[in-house]
Amino acid sequence: MVPFLDLKKQYKEIEGEIFSAVKRVFEKCRFILGEEVSAFEEEFARYCNVQYGVGVDSGTDALYLALKAVGVGEGDEVITVAHTFISTALAISFTGAKPIFVDIDPTTYTMDPYALEHFIKSREAKGKRRRMKAILPVHLYGHSAEMDAIMEIANRYHLPVIEDACQAHGAMYQGKKVGSFGLLGCFSFYPTKNLGGYGDGGVVVTKSKKLYETLRLLRCYGERKKYHHFIKGGNHRLDEIQAAMLRIKLRYLDRWNEGRREKAQIYKKMLEGSKVICPLERELSQHVYHLFVIRTKKRNALQTFLKKKGIETLIHYPIPIHLQKAYKDLGYQRGDLPLTERSAQEVLSLPFSQGITESEIEEVAHQIRCFFELPALPSQQAGGRQGRQY
Numbered sequence: 001m002v003p004f005l006d007l008k009k010q011y012k013e014i015e016g017e018i019f020s021a022v023k024r025v026f027e028k029c030r031f032i033l034g035e036e037v038s039a040f041e042e043e044f045a046r047y048c049n050v051q052y053g054v055g056v057d058s059g060t061d062a063l064y065l066a067l068k069a070v071g072v073g074e075g076d077e078v079i080t081v082a083h084t085f086i087s088t089a090l091a092i093s094f095t096g097a098k099p100i101f102v103d104i105d106p107t108t109y110t111m112d113p114y115a116l117e118h119f120i121k122s123r124e125a126k127g128k129r130r131r132m133k134a135i136l137p138v139h140l141y142g143h144s145a146e147m148d149a150i151m152e153i154a155n156r157y158h159l160p161v162i163e164d165a166c167q168a169h170g171a172m173y174q175g176k177k178v179g180s181f182g183l184l185g186c187f188s189f190y191p192t193k194n195l196g197g198y199g200d201g202g203v204v205v206t207k208s209k210k211l212y213e214t215l216r217l218l219r220c221y222g223e224r225k226k227y228h229h230f231i232k233g234g235n236h237r238l239d240e241i242q243a244a245m246l247r248i249k250l251r252y253l254d255r256w257n258e259g260r261r262e263k264a265q266i267y268k269k270m271l272e273g274s275k276v277i278c279p280l281e282r283e284l285s286q287h288v289y290h291l292f293v294i295r296t297k298k299r300n301a302l303q304t305f306l307k308k309k310g311i312e313t314l315i316h317y318p319i320p321i322h323l324q325k326a327y328k329d330l331g332y333q334r335g336d337l338p339l340t341e342r343s344a345q346e347v348l349s350l351p352f353s354q355g356i357t358e359s360e361i362e363e364v365a366h367q368i369r370c371f372f373e374l375p376a377l378p379s380q381q382a383g384g385r386q387g388r389q390y
């Protein structure tokens with residue numbers, strides 16, 4: 001068996017520290033918006049090289065509150081991509097606005113800046129420019145979107161950028177952390193993420209004091225002072241216990257991301273010449289491999305084959321958002337986003353984490369080669385899997 005992800009391994013590495021952090025919270029008996037949340041917000045903002053962080057209850061709400069903070073609401077449009085987790089679009093819908101999808105660059109699976117510009121121009125030509133309120137690129141699988149081009153277009157058309165960095169903690173573009181390019185950057189701490197909690201959680205980071213203050217009101221009943229409500233905010237707070245545990249894990253994030261990068265290189269090396277397309281790391285980007293996603297036209301057959309061999313894989317994501325039943329009302333048709341749709345048919349996420357072993361990677365690569373009827377890896381030919389240097 002090669003599991004898709006083994007969270008226990010990582011937990012065991014830090015078990016003692018996690019328990020002391022939880023104990024610290026219990027000893028203070030302050031469970032909501034205490035010192036741990038404030039300290040984590042500061043530490044995570046510093047990690048992203050921005051001034052402010054606001055801890056919230058999930059990545060979905062991080063996006064929703066970020067959109068609300070820049071004033072997106074009923075009747076507005078937000079430009080994003082359809083090759084992403086559904087939350088990206090749901091967060092837009094929750095504000096009353098409409099998600100509009102542009103196609104992706106199929107080499108990185110992120111927003112294609114040409115498609116973005118083309119769309120904005122076509123909207124302008126139809127006199128519908130004013131409905132567009134924001135751009136929401138997604139740093140998918142751990143690889144940044146092309147932020148210089150996206151920011152240039154956004155600035156030219158005076159549109160705020162909100163980054164969905166839920167899959168890309170620590171990823172960089174031109175040496176700068178994702179989440180620090182736009183007005184606001186949104187992260188999820190869902191347990192499987194590169195920085196994952198032990199439950200739900202999220203954060204919005206920003207350089208703007210004004211947005212920071214608005215976000216703090218939005219996440220906690222619009223309250224500035226106990227029982228004084230300035231706006232209609234909700235309950236979207238990050239838990240004190242989650243924050244305490246995330247503070248521990250944040251200290252390991254760079255090391256773990258480095259581990260992911262090393263394991264990704266091993267995969268790439270072992271999959272050389274295997275007929276699958278491996279993830280690309282663009283020259284200007286530093287990938288953090290939240291997922292290791294390969295691509296092949298024979299995706300479904302390969303997935304079935306690997307399952308029979310005890311290898312767990314997943315598809316991120318099998319149905320693009322514009323073709324989901326939940327978004328039928330938007331009126332998109334198959335063929336509207338050809339590169340997105342093709343990606344959805346061809347991508348396959350292999351077992352992956354910083355803790356995956358070389359022999360597990362070798363087993364996956366070996367079985368992929370078997371599927372394509374390719375010669376075995378040299379180490380397999382020699383009859384053993386030990387001692388190979390990749």
Ligand SMILES: Cc1ncc(COP(=O)(O)O)c(C=O)c1O
Nearest residue numbers: 058059060085087088166188190
């Ligand atoms: C790209 C993307 N956006 C948003 C989210 C939503 O995050 P959460 O699950 O914390 O609500 C996720 C998480 O799965 C995600 O992968």
